Amino acid sequence: MVNENEIFDVVIRYLAGDLVLEDLEDWSAEASIDNYNNPDKKAQALVYSMRGLLAEHENDESEESVKTAILELVWPPLSASDQLPAQSATAHCTLAAA
Numbered sequence: 001m002v003n004e005n006e007i008f009d010v011v012i013r014y015l016a017g018d019l020v021l022e023d024l025e026d027w028s029a030e031a032s033i034d035n036y037n038n039p040d041k042k043a044q045a046l047v048y049s050m051r052g053l054l055a056e057h058e059n060d061e062s063e064e065s066v067k068t069a070i071l072e073l074v075w076p077p078l079s080a081s082d083q084l085p086a087q088s089a090t091a092h093c094t095l096a097a098a
Contacts, residue, residue, distance in 0.1 A: 001038040002031045007046050011074050014067075021063055024070075025054055049073055 014024045031047045038044040053073055057066045 001034055001040070002043055002047060003040050004043045004046065007031075007043060007050075008074060011070055015071065021066060028054060046074065 010019065010024065010027055013019045014021075019027075028047060028050050032051050035044050035047045038047075050070065050073060053069050054066070057069060060066060
């Protein structure tokens with residue numbers, strides 16, 4: 001059974017071009033076989049969501065929409081409540097530039 005780290009690794013390899021879309025589809029199909037028994041519920045949900053997402057984008061003209069959707073599935077954008085306060089973000093940028 002897969003865990004979150006394995007999912008992240010596969011997604012990174014796909015986005016980096018080390019895997020093609022067909023490889024990702026094959027991996028997700030294999031990962032979903034015993035997924036219902038997966039004790040890692042977040043990984044379980046990610047695998048099922050990835051399978052649905054790949055099916056949804058099966059006939060897309062461009063693979064870019066698949067890449068964007070996969071990226072947002074695995075690493076969703078920060079919601080407004082998750083973002084750093086302006087002062088902290090400014091301080092972080094200032095420290096990073098130094």
